[in-house]
Amino acid sequence: MRIGYIGLGNMGGPLARRLSLKYPLLVHDRSPAACAEMAERGTEIAPDAATLARECDVILLCLPTSQHVEALLFGEEGIAAEMRAGTLVIDQTSGDPVLSRSLAGRLSQGGVEMVDAPVSGGPEGANAGTIAMLVGGTAAQFDRVEPILSTISPNVIHAGAFGTGYVAKLANNLLFSAQRLMTFEVVALAAKNGLAPEKAVEILSKGSARNFFLEHTMAPRVLTGNLASGFTLGLAHKDVKLATELGIASDVTMIFGNLVREFYTMCINEIGRDAQVNEVARIVDRMSGTQVVPQTPAE
Numbered sequence: 509m510r511i512g513y514i515g516l517g518n519m520g521g522p523l524a525r526r527l528s529l530k531y532p533l534l535v536h537d538r539s540p541a542a543c544a545e546m547a548e549r550g551t552e553i554a555p556d557a558a559t560l561a562r563e564c565d566v567i568l569l570c571l572p573t574s575q576h577v578e579a580l581l582f583g584e585e586g587i588a589a590e591m592r593a594g595t596l597v598i599d600q601t602s603g604d605p606v607l608s609r610s611l612a613g614r615l616s617q618g619g620v621e622m623v624d625a626p627v628s629g630g631p632e633g634a635n636a637g638t639i640a641m642l643v644g645g646t647a648a649q650f651d652r653v654e655p656i657l658s659t660i661s662p663n664v665i666h667a668g669a670f671g672t673g674y675v676a677k678l679a680n681n682l683l684f685s686a687q688r689l690m691t692f693e694v695v696a697l698a699a700k701n702g703l704a705p706e707k708a709v710e711i712l713s714k715g716s717a718r719n720f721f722l723e724h725t726m727a728p729r730v731l732t733g734n735l736a737s738g739f740t741l742g743l744a745h746k747d748v749k750l751a752t753e754l755g756i757a758s759d760v761t762m763i764f765g766n767l768v769r770e771f772y773t774m775c776i777n778e779i780g781r782d783a784q785v786n787e788v789a790r791i792v793d794r795m796s797g798t799q800v801v802p803q804t805p806a807e
Contacts, residue, residue, distance in 0.1 A: 509565050509566060510534065510563055511527070511532075511565070511656065512534045512535065512554065512564035512566070512568070513527065513535045513568045513569075514535070514537070514560060514569050515570035515600075515601075516535060516537035516539065516542035516543065516545075517542065518631050519570055519600070519634055520570030522634035522635045523568075523660055524568075525546070525635075526635075526659065526661070527568070527656070527659050527660055528550075528551050529659065530659040532551075532552070533546075533551050534551075534563060535552070535553060535554065536554040536556065536557050536559075536560045556585075557580060557585050557587045558585065558587050560587075561595075562590045562592075564595070566595070566596045566598065566653075566656065567595065567597050567598070568597075568600060568625075569599045569601060570600040570601060571601045572601070572746075573601065573603070573746060574603040574611070575607070577599060577601055578607065581597075581611060581615070588614070588618065591615075592619075593620065594620075595619075595620045595621070596621045596649075596652065597615065598623055598653055598656070599622060599625065600625050601626065602626045602674070602677050602747055603624065603674045603677075605672075605678075606757070608624060608671060609671050621645075621649060623645035623649050623650075623670060623673075624642075624643070624671060624674050625664075625673055626673050627677075628642065628676075628677060628681075630737070630739065631738040634660070634661075637661050638663065639660065639663065640664075641661060641664045641673075642665055642672075642673040643664060643665065643666050643667060644667050644668060644671050644674065647666075675754070678747060678750050681748065681751065682748055682752075682765050682768065684720065685772070686764060686765070688786075688788070689768060689788065691719065691726060692788065692792040693796075694708075694712070694717070695709060695712075695726065695800050696793065696800055697796075700796055700797065700798050705800045706727070709722065710727075713727075725737075730801055731802075732802070732805060733801055733804060734805050735784050735787050736786075737784055737786050739785050740782055741782075741788065742780075742781025742782060744772060744785040745769065745772040745773065745776055745781070748765065748768050748769045748772055749769055771788075772788075775791055
């Protein structure tokens with residue numbers, strides 16, 4: 509079995525590196541630097557995506573959006589035409605369930621199977637091997653991919669039929685985005701009314717308001733001014749937008765999700781899509797007249 513990996517960015521790179529600990533991979537990315545890093549680890553680099561598609565039985569993808577996946581499979585690169593019948597595509601993109609179901613249907617016409625396996629836990633979880641992988645596919649497909657994915661992390665979860673992995677990831681990211689914004693807002697409220705931000709975070713982390721973002725990001729990153737997370741505001745907005753669009757399509761009330769989306773839209777118009785998502789804390793500071801984020805990052 510030959511395994512290939514396409515997309516070696518902030519998430520795909522760590523995932524592919526962990527996979528390469530057990531399997532001899534063939535990898536490809538448009539970034540020469542990303543390919544060079546994998547080559548230094550002894551991983552074989554494909555000269556192009558089409559070559560990888562021809563030579564591999566299992567192909568993992570981790571791209572920014574489902575539109576990028578569509579372009580790779582059926583656009584100018586068109587690697588779907590290079591795949592043999594029986595090839596399995598594992599899409600680890602935080603994708604659009606509606607578009608991705610269409611892509612899976614088109615692949616099936618050539619005898620190619622597709623499962624979704626987006627991840628939750630960020631680059632830190634990917635590097636540490638603790639990341640959760642949310643798999644959508646049949647029971648037989650899950651049995652096929654679980655031994656491969658468990659090399660990356662033991663936290664491989666069968667979400668259900670194809671597309672449910674994407675749905676689970678969108679639901680997770682929408683809730684996490686709401687946590688992020690409410691945490692910024694609440695700590696700014698506390699700071700504006702005499703409670704030191706550090707003390708506010710300490711107290712909230714021990715009470716019923718505690719959440720993952722509060723416990724794992726506020727103290728080590730936001731309160732130190734080190735806002736880099738490896739996740740851009742544009743990607744965060746993309747996930748929230750997809751979640752709210754899914755809500756519209758399925759008649760689910762998305763009052764708070766829409767508020768999160770619109771706040772992210774406002775922030776994009778101020779600081780751009782390529783800003784780190786935690787830079788939103790500076791906008792909350794400015795709007796609130798607070799300084800939760802120090803002006804100079806801690807050493």
